[in-house]
Amino acid sequence: MDLAAEVTRRARRVPVWVIYVLGLAPMGWLFWLGLTGGLGPEPIKALEHRYGLIALQLLVAGLAITPLCRIARVNLMRFRRAVGLLAFAYVTAHLLVWLLLDLRSLSLIWQDLVKRPYVTIGMAGFACLVPLALTSNDRSVRALGPRWRRLHRLTYVAVPLGAVHFVMLVKGWQWEPLAYLAAILGLLALRLRLVRSAFQQA
Amino acid sequence: MAKKTRNLTWADVTPETHFLNRRQILAGAGAVSLGAIAGRGRATEGLEPNSFEDITSYNNFYEFGTGKEDPARYAHEMTTAPWSVTIDGMVDKPGSYDLAALTDGMTIEERIYRFRCVEAWSMVIPWNGFELRGLLDRVGVQPGAKYVAFETLYRPDEMRGTRSRIIDWPYREGLRLDEAMHPLTILATGLYGKPMPNQNGAPIRLVVPWKYGFKSIKSIVRISLVAEQPETSWNMIAPNEYGFYSNVNPAVDHPRWSQATERRVGGGLFAARQDTLMFNGYEDEVAGLYEGMDLKRFY
Numbered sequence: 001m002d003l004a005a006e007v008t009r010r011a012r013r014v015p016v017w018v019i020y021v022l023g024l025a026p027m028g029w030l031f032w033l034g035l036t037g038g039l040g041p042e043p044i045k046a047l048e049h050r051y052g053l054i055a056l057q058l059l060v061a062g063l064a065i066t067p068l069c070r071i072a073r074v075n076l077m078r079f080r081r082a083v084g085l086l087a088f089a090y091v092t093a094h095l096l097v098w099l100l101l102d103l104r105s106l107s108l109i110w111q112d113l114v115k116r117p118y119v120t121i122g123m124a125g126f127a128c129l130v131p132l133a134l135t136s137n138d139r140s141v142r143a144l145g146p147r148w149r150r151l152h153r154l155t156y157v158a159v160p161l162g163a164v165h166f167v168m169l170v171k172g173w174q175w176e177p178l179a180y181l182a183a184i185l186g187l188l189a190l191r192l193r194l195v196r197s198a199f200q201q202a
Numbered sequence: 203m204a205k206k207t208r209n210l211t212w213a214d215v216t217p218e219t220h221f222l223n224r225r226q227i228l229a230g231a232g233a234v235s236l237g238a239i240a241g242r243g244r245a246t247e248g249l250e251p252n253s254f255e256d257i258t259s260y261n262n263f264y265e266f267g268t269g270k271e272d273p274a275r276y277a278h279e280m281t282t283a284p285w286s287v288t289i290d291g292m293v294d295k296p297g298s299y300d301l302a303a304l305t306d307g308m309t310i311e312e313r314i315y316r317f318r319c320v321e322a323w324s325m326v327i328p329w330n331g332f333e334l335r336g337l338l339d340r341v342g343v344q345p346g347a348k349y350v351a352f353e354t355l356y357r358p359d360e361m362r363g364t365r366s367r368i369i370d371w372p373y374r375e376g377l378r379l380d381e382a383m384h385p386l387t388i389l390a391t392g393l394y395g396k397p398m399p400n401q402n403g404a405p406i407r408l409v410v411p412w413k414y415g416f417k418s419i420k421s422i423v424r425i426s427l428v429a430e431q432p433e434t435s436w437n438m439i440a441p442n443e444y445g446f447y448s449n450v451n452p453a454v455d456h457p458r459w460s461q462a463t464e465r466r467v468g469g470g471l472f473a474a475r476q477d478t479l480m481f482n483g484y485e486d487e488v489a490g491l492y493e494g495m496d497l498k499r500f501y
Binding site: 112175 | 252253255256260268271321366368436439440458460462463468470471472474
């Protein structure tokens with residue numbers, strides 16, 4: 001029995017809107033928990049971190065879809081846009097919690113942006129994602145043509161920036177952020193090799 | 203607001219009711235469980251303690267993991283009885299002291315202190331403990347001693363966080379002798395009138411309220427009087443981020459974040475930040491210790 005084909009066949013039956021609904025549910029649920037004491041005594045930081053972590057997980061998932069298809073023959077390509085947009089939604093929520101609940105002061109925000117490299121890097125990652133989210137619709141794909149693919153290679157910059165942001169903000173060298181960074185670099189390396197082998201075949 | 207709370211007096215450190223109600227002075231460690239909660243008066247304005255729940259569920263104690271909730275989850279795996287503390291170095295009476303011997307004769311009092319984490323969150327905690335100088339006087343500090351070094355218990359089979367090498371275990375901290383002898387510096391054996399919860403550093407920990415929280419080392423097993431400035435764990439990990447002194451100072455930022463403001467834990471999802479006070483609000487009491495020192499250099 002071909003597991004990859006089986007997964008692909010089953011996944012084909014899942015409508016994309018289901019991914020959006022399932023993906024957005026934790027955002028509301030976590031906010032509710034924060035409001036009602038379910039995130040512990042410091043809910044602002046907890047919410048900020050949880051949104052950020054989910055964003056990173058979705059970015060990793062999004063990065064995994066193409067290699068999964070090409071190497072493992074598990075085709076989840078039809079969910080790629082949803083996963084990417086969900087990641088963007090969580091990055092945005094993460095940023096909003098930081099701006100509106102955590103800092104709440106333009107001068108603090110500005111100081112952090114210019115003085116704290118991990119904030120600068122995180123913000124640069126977000127800035128990379130904005131044009132990608134804006135051009136994620138079918139019309140933009142058609143209008144941009146081959147330029148769309150080139151533009152969306154910004155993902156390869158944005159996602160590692162997110163992981164570096166995570167590595168830098170924790171105290172000391174912790175394994176969890178390093179594991180995310182390693183996974184992301186691994187997924188990017190797969191593309192390099194893919195590109196190379198594709199050239200060899202040509 | 204900062205102005206209003208800046209000029210604290212000794213009455214703020216230990217609430218007035220404490221002086222009036224002698225029953226609340228609990229002599230000896232064995233008595234710490236007696237009704238200090240029921241009898242505790244209202245805290246001084248602006249120093250309303252955090253709830254017991256806040257204080258015991260949001261902790262940094264990397265021996266049990268790096269998550270804030272890890273200590274509450276795993277610290278019960280640590281055995282705290284029997285417990286002994288080795289006191290060595292330049293002292294007249296070195297030795298391994300059983301906890302009861304250590305606290306014997308010490309007056310356990312309640313101290314409501316601000317607690318400011320280097321991560322820019324803070325709490326107010328009603329500690330029960332005694333002044334460190336009482337213990338140091340009893341063991342006899344020899345003239346050459348200039349610093350006090352402390353070590354936390356390192357017992358990997360009971361402290362799952364120590365499997366990670368994030369810190370070169372055991373956790374180490376240190377104070378200059380005059381800081382250690384300061385009357386605000388206490389060894390705490392409890393909080394809210396209860397024996398010290400494991401996640402807060404049972405059975406005995408240091409509390410130095412004008413320094414960032416990591417200086418207030420938990421679950422102490424060794425106290426050494428030494429001539430040279432001892433190595434301290436966070437300083438060993440990142441010397442540019444965590445100095446030996448680590449006094450709370452809103453004017454000296456951590457390289458990765460501002461120390462100008464902090465957030466009181468327990469305020470919910472819409473809690474605003476508040477200004478961080480110089481020496482965490484204990485400037486009048488401790489500024490003299492650092493006269494003439496460049497606090498930007500000796501952070």
